[in-house]
Amino acid sequence: xxxxxxxxxxxxxxxxxxxxxxxxxxxxxxxxxxxxxxxxxxxxxxxxxxxxxxxxxxxxxxxxxxxxxxxxxxxxxxxxxxxxxxxxxxxxxxxxxxxxxxxxxxxxxxxxxxxxxxxxxxxxxxxxxxxxxxxxxxxxxxxxxxxxxxxxxxxxxxxxxxxxxxxxxxxxxxxxxxxxxxxxxxxxxxxxxxxxxxxxxxxxxxxxxxxxxxxxxxxxxxxxxxxxxxxxxxxxxxxxxxxxxxxxxxxxxxxxxxxxxxxxxxxxxxxxxxxxxxxxxxxxxxxxxxx
Numbered sequence: 001x002x003x004x005x006x007x008x009x010x011x012x013x014x015x016x017x018x019x020x021x022x023x024x025x026x027x028x029x030x031x032x033x034x035x036x037x038x039x040x041x042x043x044x045x046x047x048x049x050x051x052x053x054x055x056x057x058x059x060x061x062x063x064x065x066x067x068x069x070x071x072x073x074x075x076x077x078x079x080x081x082x083x084x085x086x087x088x089x090x091x092x093x094x095x096x097x098x099x100x101x102x103x104x105x106x107x108x109x110x111x112x113x114x115x116x117x118x119x120x121x122x123x124x125x126x127x128x129x130x131x132x133x134x135x136x137x138x139x140x141x142x143x144x145x146x147x148x149x150x151x152x153x154x155x156x157x158x159x160x161x162x163x164x165x166x167x168x169x170x171x172x173x174x175x176x177x178x179x180x181x182x183x184x185x186x187x188x189x190x191x192x193x194x195x196x197x198x199x200x201x202x203x204x205x206x207x208x209x210x211x212x213x214x215x216x217x218x219x220x221x222x223x224x225x226x227x228x229x230x231x232x233x234x235x236x237x238x239x240x241x242x243x244x245x246x247x248x249x250x251x252x253x254x255x256x257x258x259x260x261x262x263x264x265x266x267x268x269x270x271x272x273x274x275x276x277x278x279x280x281x282x283x284x285x286x287x288x289x290x291x
Contacts, residue, residue: 017132050100056126072110
């Protein structure tokens with residue numbers, strides 16, 4: 001059973017897993033929950049908020065036992081989820097079903113699960129399902145697939161630089177002059193920086209350490225106008241040269257000449273007019289006869 005709703009840039013889906021204990025009394029959460037529940041996909045968020053289980057206990061009424069349904073905590077020691085059922089002495093066993101609800105908890109914390117028995121007794125016909133909420137951030141998913149889709153996307157600057165490095169700019173592109181000027185400006189800035197670094201060795205050492213630290217961004221390399229030009233080039237992979245075609249102006253002289261002549265009357269038209277007059281006369285005669 002799935003119930004889905006959406007708002008803004010996210011899609012939210014509520015669902016229930018298959019029987020986790022179908023193959024035995026211990027299980028792995030991988031494969032039970034949607035892809036990305038382990039945090040491997042940045043645009044997917046899965047929270048678990050419920051547990052439903054049912055099993056049959058087969059035991060001797062003269063002995064007691066305890067049953068635990070639990071999941072290990074991947075972000076700490078112990079268990080993120082643990083339910084306890086006590087089967088005391090005198091209880092002959094039977095079938096038990098429980099519905100457990102708890103606050104939304106990230107599925108990435110849920111480790112392997114199991115049904116454990118302490119004491120005498122055997123578990124048969126076990127069924128364990130989890131209730132979860134799946135949230136997919138559409139904008140972040142688009143950014144993950146195509147970082148150039150939005151300047152606000154994480155990794156947009158690096159993706160833009162990679163794109164520009166492999167872009168072959170043609171002189172026919174309308175942005176070609178700006179492209180050349182941007183590169184010349186960039187070279188000038190780098191040249192000035194090299195001169196300043198030569199005069200101040202300490203500053204050169206500081207900049208070198210900054211580059212090694214990976215703290216430099218595209219804002220340190222290009223100005224706002226250059227970023228606007230690069231963004232325009234990124235959004236237009238290929239500019240057709242017909243944008244640059246000039247149509248020659250001037251006056252266009254008339255090349256067709258019509259000679260004066262007399263146009264004869266159309267006899268077919270005259271016949272049509274006569275037919276129309278006869279038709280109207282016949283119709284009119286019907287009304288005149290009735291009067």
